[in-house]
Every structure is written in structure tokens, then in C-alpha cells.
């Protein structure tokens with residue numbers, strides 16, 4: 001799929017699906033029951049104003065979303081356009097048709113199937129963005145278009161197309177606290193402080209240019225030359241970044257699902273959100289190979305960023321690389337048993353504004369304009385302000 005397809009550029013208006021008789025019949029029964037509950041027992045359904053019924057039926061046929069639901073989906077569309085932009089960069093260099101052989105070899109030191117996983121994750125994000133924008137239009141809401149902010153330069157490394165980007169993968173500060181968070185019984189929603197697994201500061205997640213890392217070099221385990229060490233550190237950073245991005249998506253969709261009013265919007269949010277969780281789980285597993293033997297111990301000779309063996313004490317369970325399934329944690333109330341859940345899920349820690357703040361701290365938007373930040377923050381505030389109404 002071309003990037004143009006997810007841009008939100010005007011497209012022919014979409015036909016609104018026609019209800020089948022059976023769906024319509026079911027809907028009328030739901031309307032009658034909801035309306036009855038709304039007006040209270042003992043009041044005849046016949047007393048409901050006809051306009052109320054008509055409005056509800058119109059919603060079922062695909063008419064306007066309420067303000068909150070539109071804001072939720074608009075922010076998610078923006079988030080998916082942003083995700084697509086960064087994943088496309090990874091795919092150009094390290095996917096199944098990736099153009100940077102040494103980067104691919106370094107990624108494959110984490111898992112031989114990394115190029116396939118990168119390409120499939122990219123396809124998923126493109127589909128999320130395209131679907132959300134098309135759905136917004138089908139429900140009479142404004143789609144999201146961030147094309148004018150595709151201004152950041154591509155990396156000069158072999159494989160990258162020279163086009164404007166929304167995101168910057170060339171100088172990241174990766175928050176690695178998601179790694180320890182999923183091994184801990186302490187939940188950020190209860191004030192647990194972030195604990196970084198390793199420090200990744202001002203490190204690229206894609207090769208910068210062919211003088212820095214030759215696209216034709218071998219990538220032995222362990223890497224031996226400075227250029228090989230540099231490339232492996234870049235690939236390892238990508239591994240941590242994949243987990244960071246998809247963990248953020250998992251929490252974001254969980255948090256925003258609680259604000260959806262329309263049942264179909266809720267279906268969309270939980271269904272796409274489930275795929276973000278699936279992505280996160282995959283990357284959590286693969287990333288462990290960067291910080292386990294035989295690859296552990298890589299150090300970037302230029303930045304000093306180091307990928308130690310996290311299985312070596314005193315890390316123990318908080319770092320053990322094969323503990324990739326979520327540990328039980330505090331949830332809802334400390335008076336209740338710990339529970340294995342997505343974390344965080346509170347809006348202040350996992351919502352739309354929190355997501356943009358986190359991406360900004362990641363330096364994912366380094367070089368973007370004030371207008372870009374204003375635009376995405378406005379979308380984020382509107383989504384977080386949504387309130388569930390029934």
C-alpha cells in the first residue's frame with residue numbers, strides 16, 4: 001500500500017452500508033429496550049418522542065458520531081499515521097524488501113524472521129490508519145491528514161527513500177521502563193516510578209549513512225569491528241524501540257476504550273488495540289535476544305550505549321529476558337489481588353496526551369514544527385476529554 005492511501009487526502013465519498021432486514025430488526029428491538037430503560041419503568045414506549053427514535057435509527061445506519069467518539073478515532077488515526085511513518089522507515093531498511101543488507105543481518109541476530117515481522121507490523125499500521133480515516137468519513141466525521149508535516153529528512157543510509165518524514169528515528173532517547181514494568185507487581189497507575197531496563201540516549205534506531213555503517217558488511221555475533229558494533233547497537237535500539245512503540249499503543253487503546261460511547265466505535269478500539277498488544281508481545285520476545293547470550297555485551301563505539309546481559313544478577317526476575325508474559329500487578333485497588341493486565345491504563349498515564357508527551361520525550365518528533373505539536377496535542381486533548389455517554 002502506498003503512503004498516500006493513509007494520508008487522509010480527500011477520497012470519493014463512501015457509500016453507507018445498508019442494513020439487512022435482520023440487522024434492522026435487531027436494532028429496532030435494541031432501541032425499544034434502551035428507550036424503555038431511559039424513560040423508566042411504567043412509562044409506555046409509545047410516549048417516546050418520535051424524533052428520538054428517528055435520531056437513534058439514523059445513527060445505526062452510519063450517521064454522525066458523537067463528538068467524543070469522533071475525537072477518539074481522530075486521535076487514533078493520527079497515532080496510526082505517526083506509527084505508519086516510523087514503521088515504513090524501518091521497513092525500507094530492514095523489512096523483507098529492505099535495502100540495507102547489514103542492518104538486516106544485525107536485526108536477524110535478534111531473530112531470523114525479523115524482516116518479515118517488521119514488514120507485517122508495517123502493513124498492520126498502514127491498515128489501521130487507512131481504516132480509521134475511512135471509517136471517520138463514513139460516519140460523517142473529518143479524517144486526519146498530517147501530510148503537510150512530512151518535512152523531516154530521511155536517513156542517508158542505503159535503502160531509505162529520500163522523502164519527507166513525520167518522525168525521526170536518528171537520535172532517540174528510548175524509554176525502556178516498559179520492560180521492567182511488565183515484570184513488576186507495581187503499576188504506574190498506582191504511582192510506581194519508571195525503572196529503565198537499560199539507558200538508550202541519543203542513539204539511532206536506523207543506520208545514518210554508509211560511511212558510518214557499511215551496508216555490505218558482515219554482522220557476526222559478537223560484532224568485532226567498530227562499524228559492526230555500531231550497526232548492532234543501532235539494530236538493538238530498534239528492538240527496544242519496537243517494544244516501546246507497541247507497548248504504548250497497547251496502553252493507549254485500552255485507556256481510550258473506556259471513553260467510547262457507540263458500540264461500533266468500542267468494537268473498533270478494542271479490535272485494533274488487541275493487535276497492538278499482539279505486536280508488543282512479539283517485540284518483547286525478540287528484544288530479549290539483544291540482552292542475552294550470545295549477543296549481549298554490545299557497545300556502540302560512538303555513543304557508548306551498551307546492551308548488557310540482563311540475565312546476570314542483580315537483575316533477577318525484573319530483568320530476566322524470557323519473562324515475556326505479563327506478571328500480575330496492582331489493578332483497580334490495592335485491596336484486590338494482583339492481576340495480569342495491560343499497564344498503565346489510566347488516562348493520565350496512557351491516554352492521548354500522555355502518548356504525545358512520551359513520543360516527544362523519545363525524540364521521535366525532533367525537528368518538527370510548533371504547528372505540528374499544536375496540531376497533535378489538540379487532537380490528543382480532544383480525545384482525552386471524551387466522556388462515555390449511554
Ligand SMILES: [Fe+2]
Pocket residue numbers: 080083124125128249276
Ligand atoms: Fe496500529
Ligand SMILES: [Fe+2]
Pocket residue numbers: 083125245246249276279
Ligand atoms: Fe502499533
